Amino acid sequence: MSPNQACKPGMPPIKAAQMQTQELRRPVGPQATPDPAPRARLAVFGASAALLGYGGFEMYGVLSLGGTTPLEWAMLGLFLITFAWIALAAVGAVAGFLILRSRDQGDAATGSGPLKLEAKGHTAVLVPCYNENPASVATAIEAMVHELDQYGANSGFDWCLLSDTRDPETALKEEEAVSLLRQRLGDKSRIYYRRRRVNTDRKSGNVAEFCRNWGSHYDYLLVLDADSLLSADVIIQLANRIDRDPNAGLIQTVPRLVGGTSLIARLQQFANAVYGPIIAAGLARWAGSEGNFWGHNAIIRRQAFMDACGLPQLKGRAPFGGTILSHDFVEAALLRRCGWKVIIADDLEGSYEESPPSIVDLAVRDRRWCQGNLQHSKVIGSRGFHWVNRFHLLTGIFSYLCSPLWFALILVGVMLALQAQYIRPEYFDSTFSLFPSWPRQDAPRAVRLFLLTMLVLLIPKILGIARVLMNASLRQRLGGTARTIGSMLVEILLSAAIAPIMMCVHCGAVFSTLMGGDSGWSPQRRDDGSLPWKQLFYRHRWHTVIGVALALVAWNNSPALLAWLSPAIFGLLLAAPLSALTASLKIGGWFQRRRILATAEELEEPSVLRTYRRLHPTIEAKLACMAPLEEHFSNSYLISRHEALTPKYEGTPFTAEEALARVKIMDAPNHRQALQWLSEKELDKVLLTPYLYRMLVGLAQSPTHQQQTKAG
Template sequence: MTRTFEPGMPALRPAPMPTQNLRHRPAAHNNLSPRTTRQHLARWVLLGSALALLGLGSYEMYSVLALGGTTPLEYAMLGLFVSTFGWIALAAVSAVFGFVRQCSMLRKPTPHELFRPKGHTAVLIPCYNEDPAHLAAAVEAMVNELTECGAQTWFDWVLLSDTRDPKRVLEEEHAVTLLRQRLGSKARIHYRRRRYNVDRKAGNVAEFCRHWGAHYDYLVVLDADSLMSAYTLTELVYRMEQDPEAGLIQTIPRLINGTSLIARLQQFANRVYGPVVGSGLACWTNPEGNFWGHNAIIRREAFMNAAGLPRLKGKAPFGGTIMSHDFVEAALLRRAGWKVIIADDLPGSYEECPPSILDLAIRDRRWCQGNLQHIKVIGSKGLHWISRMHLLTGIMSYLSSPLWLALILVGITLALQAQYIRPEYFGADFSLFPTWPRQDAPRAVRLFILTMFILFIPKILGSLLFLISSRLRRGAGGFFRLCGSIVSEVLLSAAVAPIMMCIHCGAVASILLGRDSGWNPQRRQDGTLPWLQLIYRHRWHTLAGVLLALIAWSNSLALLAWLSPAILGLILAVPLSALTGSLKIGAWFRKIGILRTPEETKQPRVVDLKDEVLPWYEHQVGATPSLQLQLDSAELVERHLSLTPDPALEEESSPFQANAALARVKLIDADSRQQALEWLNDTELSLILATPTLYRELVALPCRNRGAA
């Protein structure tokens, strides 16, 4: 007798999620409680200080250039300097405010008494060709920690899959079955895989909301590599229920599990400098905060009523699906009168990071396209001006690299002009005295020192916070290891920075040329790549470094010395990429305690729980029966059908049916399952696994060729 399996999803409960019109302000608004005088004062003091700092830097630069009159090239340099200096000035002042706020939060948070929530929460985990063993281990770890404090019944867990790899699909289904068996009544585990990944992650979450969202009051959105402690999960629900005006509460995730050197570098920087930056951002943006797409809780009703994303006019990369959907969703929630809060005081929110420079480049290429799309969104009707600032900050985070590069090139051009082009001492106007081309060299040195100091303020203050806190200092390995870690991070980041600048410049250029980034799954652990691939991927970076060195050397040794950090980083791009992506070197740094974080010294409970169960899941998921074996098992066939939702749910959003039609033709023509599997490509097989009628046709085929003995 065939076993009966629990369906993948709960009963349908449809609800509308209207697409928002960016050209018209919505009719209805919530009226938020007015900000206090103290909140207004903090915001304007911070922004005023940043503007004053920008004014000082701009005046100093103008004074440097205007000593002997100002040329068009010098005006260009002044404009580029102002456009880049403004953002580092804002970051520096924000870091000062964040440092003060972090100093007041050095004591561990006092847990609230466990309460009984009125609402029910779904934890959504969108995934795309991810490792199912890690996903399952993470969910079990979070459920088990919630069970320890008696809050496991507050949450349903929903894996929203857009996986295209048929092998991964079978592994996901096996992992979900294992999770349900192990957790039993402790947790409700749901699973749904779409036939077509329309609108990517944002479309996946939106489709869940339209069909099943009405079952829930709140949505916690996690990434495939996210973890959250029980304290953080329950505290998010608590804060959402205590503040009926809150539409979204965003935590500041800490990076963990870094294995390669570049991952450890990001992890250390995020942990040491990230808190002062995050708290500074919270100081002047709350309750007009931002959303980073994961590790946040959302009021489901507000999200569905106010944050349905439109498609942008035109083709990709600037049109079509909004890729960096999170910034836009936060802006739309705030437009509709909901608070968007950055909870900078909440620990226990974790994620992982890319393991190599090239993996960073792949991720940043996608993020760059998404942020540049916001050029079409920033002028939308009714947005709060702080929401526009978030969008502008995202745009400038990628445009700043071409601006910095242009600033360097203009500076080099000025130096070459001074050496090779004969100056015009007497202009068109009659004068008895010549105009000498001059610049204020001492003032230029002072301006350089000021710029470097402002650029490094977040690092200085983050390091100071760790140095004055005995708990944080011990967590980073003690005073001497912490100092060694800071020096290592500064030197390695300085070496990698010119490579990333060129990568971002290339991404911006690619987007301006009309090239779409696509949607590729991320690597999570191993960042090693063959040397030939590294040479190919970094060939232009190395060439740019050589050319920059030759140009500087042809001018003067002084210019070569000034540009040496950028030149060395670019020339050594290939070995740096290999070094920073190496697991062995990352393990050596961990062994000697450099770039250590408090989460490494004392691992969070939820991470311990994941590490305990991960080997078991890796073994079990690794032994997932092949598709041929599953087709021979009536029980496994039934399990698969129970986890496959009705394809009619996606009919409205399905872009085309050509692949499904071709797959059916191949099934009709095939003499056996083996022949059908040989004919079908991965795209067609993925569609068959997501379409019950086609899957049943595949199951119905004989195991051997017709007419075979």
């Protein structure tokens, strides 16, 4: 590779365009809003309402046998809210099961033609990253480019690594990764790189800044995450579908989880592979053109996005004000408000991402998601939103409020048991009667209601496994009948043990958000999620305390209450050991060798995953040989490359870090001393500010410094 090729600009020429900020409270003009799924919606919501009505009727019958107390009314209300959630999921799963069974039988009878890129529009593949492992990101890009090259489709796609990284050494390694990609791929594809000076509005601001400066070069945006991996089939079909449908604003794939080695990651992968498709198929059917956006592994019509999705700042301070964190749901609603279709393409297989490797990492991610979803309470009333988009926002809010409601339901049940034990009942009320009114509840009916609730809760799992067992190809891809059933039992038992922990995690996240806590923005761990035992006990201390308290109350009350609470008590008492067990790579490897919780992608690895595994060690080894930080500022090639890859921002505000960095560089006798004095934030500012960077380079190349280096 020639130096001129290596030092070419990070981005194409700026082609500025406006992305107007949307007014959420201002009415919009009338838009065509076709409703292609009225029957599916009527069937799903009607059946869910009927199931809820029956469950509520049974619960009222259980509680009202001897009159209804305020606590029993509270239990009935909490039951109705929480049962509505699982009823809708169950009915949606039934719909998805019927759709997939029909699709499975149809796939056996029909074939598909050769894959070809037919789209006339040009697509920018956006890979936003924030302090991620550059080797993993670069490997994923190269693997996808190689896959597309087999179909001669690379000319339709440009790859843009949009960095918000704030760690200076990681940022320099990103530059090394981009240079390596350009060298290895040559003319196969165009690789671009831009690192922002200020992380305004996090990921949504990262994509918006690209759109304003370079978006006009492209017709479509294929938005990925740092851990995303798409097959050539999915990439090409997404481009073809949005190109063929002029009314399509966004097409969202349903990502499969891959690459996990810890037990909790394998658990999520199996659930995602077996139960996920029927849930996604049901959702895609009743959502129709009012689908949702999950922030990545989706293709967007660039002009529609820029016209409709300029996100405003919410009034007030964090956590409810400021930047819209869960921007994807809102962007889908804004696109639909302007008449664009948002489609969930649940039939596309070959869209992949990774999962958190531990319960602790799940908790960190869910804390951020919790704040973003609760923040939607300030957006859900926006003018012009379709009712289905409002429902998506509501389900996002309720996905986190549901845990406090379940916990409240448990507490009310415990209070009813304590009331029966310690409070003397009123046998004779104010109405004259010869016979006492005994406090009663319908025990047989309560057992039937419990069984109904368990059935409704497990329907997605039962139907997911039923679909696999009814399809010989799917059974074989999951390791056979016996392994599939065994994996399902392991998943159900482990999920039941972990569920109380996650319930408390979500309760804590909701409480923290409501108390004004901000989740911050920390990078996600991708590989090893293990932690020392001391940290695990500290992180799960309150979960254990709650488990002990519930156990003592139940033990003191009755064996029946202890049995009723035993699943929650078991999970909470063993929170720290379960966290360690499920995060262990060694234990996860034991399950993997025995093909327990195996997925089709693990047993028969898709081509793009095989390519990734093959390339990753080589790329990681090459990036590990990068020159040390202090040598960067005296290497003319690295200096030229950095300056070529660094965008020139005009009119950016002068910051305190910039002022301090300037003073420290001016006072330092050599660049090594300057690097020791500069904080991480100050060095980051130096790398992104051309005149500061040149000052540090000049210090490294000064004659005095060179003499000191020779003398040393």
